[in-house]
Amino acid sequence: MSLLSLRGLTIRFGQDVAVDNMSLDLEPGHMLALVGESGSGKSLTALSILDLLPDSASWQAEALSLDGENLLGLTENRKRSLRGGRIGTIFQEPLTALNPLHTVEKQISESLFVHQGMSRQKARKRCLELLGQVELPATMEMLGRYPHQLSGGQRQRVMIAMALANDPQILIADEPTTALDVTVQETILTLIKRLQNELNLSILLISHDLAVVSRFADDILVMHHGKKVEAGPTAQVLAEPKEAYTRHLISSEPRGKMPPLAEDAPVLLEATTMAVTFKEKRKSLFSPAPLMRAVDEIDLSVRRGETLGIVGESGSGKSTLALALLRLVKSQGQILMDGTDLRQLNHRQMRGWRSRLQVVFQDPFGSLNPRMTVGQIVAEGLAVHASAMSSQERDGKVIQMLDEVDLPAEARHRYPHEFSGGQRQRIAIARALIMEPELLILDEPTSALDRSVQYQILELLKSLQKKHDLSYLFISHDLKVIRSICHRVMVMKDGKVVEQGDTDAIFDQPQHDYTHKLMSAAFA
Amino acid sequence: MALPSLRLRNPVSARQWQAFRSNRRGYWSLWIFLVLFILSLGAEFIANDKPLLVHYDGELYTPVFNAYPETTFGGFFESEANYRDPVVKDLIEENGWILWPPIRFSYNTINYDLSEPAPAPPSAENWLGTDDQGRDVAAGLIYGFRISVLFGLMLTLFSSIVGIIIGAIQGYYGGWLDLAGQRFLEIWSSMPILFLIIIISSFVVPSFWTLLIIMLLFSWMTLVDLVRAEFLRCRNMDYVRAAHAMGVRTPVIMFRHMLPNAMVATITFLPFILNGAVVTLTSLDFIGFGLPPDSPSLGRLVGQGKANLHAPWLGISVFATLTVMLTLLVFIGEAVRDAFDTRKFLQ
Numbered sequence: 015m016s017l018l019s020l021r022g023l024t025i026r027f028g029q030d031v032a033v034d035n036m037s038l039d040l041e042p043g044h045m046l047a048l049v050g051e052s053g054s055g056k057s058l059t060a061l062s063i064l065d066l067l068p069d070s071a072s073w074q075a076e077a078l079s080l081d082g083e084n085l086l087g088l089t090e091n092r093k094r095s096l097r098g099g100r101i102g103t104i105f106q107e108p109l110t111a112l113n114p115l116h117t118v119e120k121q122i123s124e125s126l127f128v129h130q131g132m133s134r135q136k137a138r139k140r141c142l143e144l145l146g147q148v149e150l151p152a153t154m155e156m157l158g159r160y161p162h163q164l165s166g167g168q169r170q171r172v173m174i175a176m177a178l179a180n181d182p183q184i185l186i187a188d189e190p191t192t193a194l195d196v197t198v199q200e201t202i203l204t205l206i207k208r209l210q211n212e213l214n215l216s217i218l219l220i221s222h223d224l225a226v227v228s229r230f231a232d233d234i235l236v237m238h239h240g241k242k243v244e245a246g247p248t249a250q251v252l253a254e255p256k257e258a259y260t261r262h263l264i265s266s267e268p269r270g271k272m273p274p275l276a277e278d279a280p281v282l283l284e285a286t287t288m289a290v291t292f293k294e295k296r297k298s299l300f301s302p303a304p305l306m307r308a309v310d311e312i313d314l315s316v317r318r319g320e321t322l323g324i325v326g327e328s329g330s331g332k333s334t335l336a337l338a339l340l341r342l343v344k345s346q347g348q349i350l351m352d353g354t355d356l357r358q359l360n361h362r363q364m365r366g367w368r369s370r371l372q373v374v375f376q377d378p379f380g381s382l383n384p385r386m387t388v389g390q391i392v393a394e395g396l397a398v399h400a401s402a403m404s405s406q407e408r409d410g411k412v413i414q415m416l417d418e419v420d421l422p423a424e425a426r427h428r429y430p431h432e433f434s435g436g437q438r439q440r441i442a443i444a445r446a447l448i449m450e451p452e453l454l455i456l457d458e459p460t461s462a463l464d465r466s467v468q469y470q471i472l473e474l475l476k477s478l479q480k481k482h483d484l485s486y487l488f489i490s491h492d493l494k495v496i497r498s499i500c501h502r503v504m505v506m507k508d509g510k511v512v513e514q515g516d517t518d519a520i521f522d523q524p525q526h527d528y529t530h531k532l533m534s535a536a537f538a
Numbered sequence: 539m540a541l542p543s544l545r546l547r548n549p550v551s552a553r554q555w556q557a558f559r560s561n562r563r564g565y566w567s568l569w570i571f572l573v574l575f576i577l578s579l580g581a582e583f584i585a586n587d588k589p590l591l592v593h594y595d596g597e598l599y600t601p602v603f604n605a606y607p608e609t610t611f612g613g614f615f616e617s618e619a620n621y622r623d624p625v626v627k628d629l630i631e632e633n634g635w636i637l638w639p640p641i642r643f644s645y646n647t648i649n650y651d652l653s654e655p656a657p658a659p660p661s662a663e664n665w666l667g668t669d670d671q672g673r674d675v676a677a678g679l680i681y682g683f684r685i686s687v688l689f690g691l692m693l694t695l696f697s698s699i700v701g702i703i704i705g706a707i708q709g710y711y712g713g714w715l716d717l718a719g720q721r722f723l724e725i726w727s728s729m730p731i732l733f734l735i736i737i738i739s740s741f742v743v744p745s746f747w748t749l750l751i752i753m754l755l756f757s758w759m760t761l762v763d764l765v766r767a768e769f770l771r772c773r774n775m776d777y778v779r780a781a782h783a784m785g786v787r788t789p790v791i792m793f794r795h796m797l798p799n800a801m802v803a804t805i806t807f808l809p810f811i812l813n814g815a816v817v818t819l820t821s822l823d824f825i826g827f828g829l830p831p832d833s834p835s836l837g838r839l840v841g842q843g844k845a846n847l848h849a850p851w852l853g854i855s856v857f858a859t860l861t862v863m864l865t866l867l868v869f870i871g872e873a874v875r876d877a878f879d880t881r882k883f884l885q
Contacts, residue, residue, distance in 0.1 A: 337779075340783050342779060342782055364785070365785040366785075368784055368785035369784070369785070371783070372783060373779070373783045375779065375780065377776055380775055380776045380777065381775075381776035381777050381779075381780055382777055383777045383795050385798045385799075386794075394781065394784060394786065395784040395786075397786075398786050398787075399784075399785065445780065445784075446780075
């Protein structure tokens, strides 16, 4: 018999049905992964178990029971004893889920006071025990720390300790590793898996990443548009997906390789000893401000038609390197393009070169001005570089660009907020392409997107590259994406290049320890 | 009332206008305020000691616009006709007629025919009574309202322009410029403004414009912090970076990409700045360092009310006027704030 059982759940926001007739069963000691793209209703389903849905939502369920006990129609007090008591929760973003003004001890012991009425001494003992369980140093020093003094992985461990405080039967983990780097992600999921086995927990793991989940979960439940698509043991679902949508999810994992580049492709851009330093806060009034080397003496070259991938975890300096190449931050070194050193040019001279060097940013919501129409956004570059163009010609050009990124011509009269994440990224690409660039710098262009949308954008980028003989500088932390689109890869850590070479060589025989670690986290 | 069917092209603005309209209190406050303000712009046609129209000997005269000597109507003096003089009135009415505005007093007309000593209580002739010089209170309120709002609007406009420019420059360039600017602002804003204005107006004779400039010296700071913060935030937005990468000129980026974001904070603040300006002007007039003595002013009426507590119509009527005006502005301000609340409407 299942530990947690939910039948016929429907959640509505006004007239819109967000979750439709959803059912799930969580077996004791099992890990069930709820997989789906953003907006598929997986988080809402989990929140409804705890009755924590926002006020604007109305929900009803035919049955909801925990260990045979009916959870529907409980009083608010009984529900509270459930939350944090028998059901523990881990949220996605540990920085916002932890109170910044409370120490680790206060965060963890709060629920001990509430649910068990423990004394301070006993609570402290329990806290230390929990820290040990989540593999953090079980010291008083750790208990006295504040969230900002912890790394992302440590914060997530504190969150897990909080969730475990009252010996829950069930742990709900809502995208517990999405905000973390790959290598940290790996250790956190391993920890959760270990706890599941040791404490005989039942875990409801919510994730958009089928690949990650399939390595840890016992069962999988696929959701799409608020409906259950398919459920079953992980191995069975992955090996023989019954539904088209599941097959689609599995096949949109990035795969394939780039065809090799022509041997005689000329070098388009060559940067030598690039360095970017930031001044840190000085320690005393008279000491010089210490320098932080965000980018430390990096050499790179990109050939025509080539994609150079830059891999690294957050803080490794890869985005700063991109901004330096675009001359949007101060840097040292040399940026050679057609024999001209771009770093020697002043702003006015640089303006002519800008059209050849364009950029697409990560966040499709922040990179488009919400107050301009898509037509104005895409045409903005023309106003600078082709000011002689008539407005009719300009309009025609915009339509042509929108067509290239598979958007309808009518899109130019609408505003960015009317488009989905993937469509916005297409608009950003059109804005860059209208300048007819030779090199396109793509700064995590697909990281904010769901896998299947990501797949479409990658395909689009590949076809544009072929058509216009574009060179890409592709920055990403996602090794699978990098492998599928890059000719050459450069691995960065702490502002330095750790290793670089052809994609195949790097992925098949990584030389450096750090590259090894990245690979094993991504392709275990 | 027919609602204007504003067709805003930008759906963001359209939604904001919708949100503003859905705040009924603020929406009606805006209409009431606009009607009062437009009416007060035509104060000369509502309260005046000159007739709107005079028909004399088959000809039409417009004394509001033109000055006619008394001799025109068969009088003795070469000076401008005093239409309130019974002699002149009789002369005209023998050969024609007079069309008076609803209130037959201007703000500075002294009523010499009071049946009681000034300040006289409300009567059929002086609707809200007179002050202690025998001047009509209703006329004073209408003219005083107009000059207060006009002064406030001018001050708001100029201080917004200066504040936005300085805030934009500080926020965009940041670094030393910003640091120096912020320190200057802190020093400048810690000056005792009221005292400085009193000192300055003791050796510069205050007129409408000099007072405006003196007050502008200190009122431009309100918006600087808001606009600066907004520019500091926007400076690192990806769409600003993308515009830089396309080679768009800095002033264009500031104007097209960053200013619209700062405008939200600015417009939200405008009604409150206007309110503050009106209150400052009123208090300066109240203590006697405001507009020149011969101009209409709400502050001076408040002073009269304080000096003549036995004549409550003075204090009560000016208090009611100020309350209505300031409350309307606050309501409008609240509605504007709701309309621009991004948490409600941009997500």
